Each structure stands twice: as C-alpha cells, then as structure tokens.
Amino acid sequence: QSALTQPASVSGSPGQSVTISCTGTTSDVGAYNRVSWYQQRPDKAPKLMIGEVNIRPSGVSNRFSGSKSGNTASLTISGLQAEDEADYYCYSYTTEKTWVFGGGTRLTVL
Amino acid sequence: EVQLVESGGGLVQPGGSLRLSCVASGFTFSGYWMTWVRQAPGKGLEWVANIKEDGSDKYYVDSVKGRFTISRDNAKNSVYLQMNSLRAEDTAVYYCAGGGVNYGMDIWGQGTTVTVSS
Numbered sequence: 001q002s003a004l005t006q007p008a009s010v011s012g013s014p015g016q017s018v019t020i021s022c023t024g025t026t027s028d029v030g031a032y033n034r035v036s037w038y039q040q041r042p043d044k045a046p047k048l049m050i051g052e053v054n055i056r057p058s059g060v061s062n063r064f065s066g067s068k069s070g071n072t073a074s075l076t077i078s079g080l081q082a083e084d085e086a087d088y089y090c091y092s093y094t095t096e097k098t099w100v101f102g103g104g105t106r107l108t109v110l
Numbered sequence: 111e112v113q114l115v116e117s118g119g120g121l122v123q124p125g126g127s128l129r130l131s132c133v134a135s136g137f138t139f140s141g142y143w144m145t146w147v148r149q150a151p152g153k154g155l156e157w158v159a160n161i162k163e164d165g166s167d168k169y170y171v172d173s174v175k176g177r178f179t180i181s182r183d184n185a186k187n188s189v190y191l192q193m194n195s196l197r198a199e200d201t202a203v204y205y206c207a208g209g210g211v212n213y214g215m216d217i218w219g220q221g222t223t224v225t226v227s228s
Binding site: 003033034036038040045046047048050051052055057087089091093097098099100101102103104 | 145147154155156157160169170171172205207209210211212213214215216218219220221
C-alpha cells in the first residue's frame with residue numbers, strides 16, 4: 001500500500017495552466033478508472049474536484065480537467081486563479097481491494 | 111443541506127479506545143459508500159477504511175487492521191469507527207466521507223481530532 005507519487009509542489013502565474021501528475025502502478029492507477037482528485041485548502045476538509053479519472057462534479061469550474069495514460073493520472077488546471085492555491089491529492093483503488101492517496105502537491109499561484 | 115457531522119474525537123492514552131461517529135443528512139445515506147480518511151499533523155491524507163452501502167464489505171489500511179472496525183447503521187444515517195489499541199501514530203484529524211465506489215468521495219465532514227498521548 002505505497003502512496004501514489006505526486007510532485008511535492010508546482011507553481012504557475014495567473015492565467016497559465018499547470019498539470020499535476022499522479023504516478024502509480026499496474027496494481028492501482030493503471031488497473032482501474034477509479035481515480036479521483038481532491039483540493040484541500042488550509043484547515044479545511046478536502047473537496048472532490050475530479051471523479052472517475054475525468055468527471056467533473058457539478059459546481060466545479062470547467063478549468064479543472066482530469067486524464068489518465070497507463071499508470072499515470074493527471075489533473076490540469078487552466079486559467080490559474082489565486083483561489084486555486086491549495087494542496088491537491090490523487091486517490092486510487094488498488095487490486096488488493098484497498099485505496100491509496102498520493103503524497104499531495106502544493107500548488108502556488110505566483 | 112447535504113451534510114456529514116463527525117464526533118467522538120479527543121485525547122486518549124496509548125492503548126486506549128475511542129469510537130468516532132458520523133451522522134449524515136440531506137442525502138440518501140444508504141446509497142453511498144462511506145469512508146474514513148485521516149490526516150496526521152502537517153501530513154497528507156491517508157485512507158483508513160471504507161464500507162459498502164449495505165455494510166456487507168469492509169476494507170482497511172494495513173496499519174489499522176485488527177485494531178479498527180468500521181460499521182454503519184442505515185436506519186440512523188450513521189457510520190462509525192471503533193478504534194482500539196490506539197498508538198501515537200494514530201494521532202490525526204479523522205474525516206468521514208461519502209461517495210460512489212467508482213466516482214470518488216463527494217461529501218465530506220468537517221473532521222474530528224484524535225490525539226493519542228500520555
């Protein structure tokens with residue numbers, strides 16, 4: 001049950017796009033489409049931003065999109081805004097019938 | 111209003127027990143997988159356990175197997191986490207969350223803090 005691999009930090013200027021990667025294995029990210037992404041602001045509960053690889057929940061900005069290729073899932077945020085500054089976590093089901101989060105990525109809007 | 115409210119956290123000595131509760135409102139609780147997620151101070155999120163809609167299947171992270179038990183009462187719109195043999199490394203904010211097994215967790219509580227210390 002090793003954590004999925006995410007970059008510790010990414011940054012971008014307002015209006016730019018950033019992509020956060022989430023690398024797993026053939027036993028988790030690569031095995032199923034049960035990958036979701038969560039945004040967490042300081043001292044707040046996480047919020048679902050992308051479900052089932054690329055489904056955006058109602059109310060989430062269309063600037064957020066998700067994708068997957070092989071063992072790596074990605075979250076792309078376009079048209080960066082100051083309010084996007086937060087920690088982002090990926091989450092995946094595994095072949096061991098368990099679930100695992102990524103280590104988290106701190107997004108800084110410059 | 112769609113809501114999950116956790117309770118039951120607190121300070122406990124190593125080896126002690128706590129029972130966390132999470133009450134749902136504003137949605138059809140019996141149609142949701144329920145999950146407990148924790149976050150140690152200054153650390154990332156960790157999946158702890160989840161339970162199928164009807165309670166028939168339960169899954170746990172290795173570090174809590176044999177010590178923690180997840181359960182639910184759909185008549186009371188509640189999910190529970192019984193935590194025994196607590197260790198210092200169980201210190202965290204514990205969140206309950208609900209969602210679909212494929213989709214992810216789209217409803218979250220505000221969290222309850224568990225501190226294991228002598």
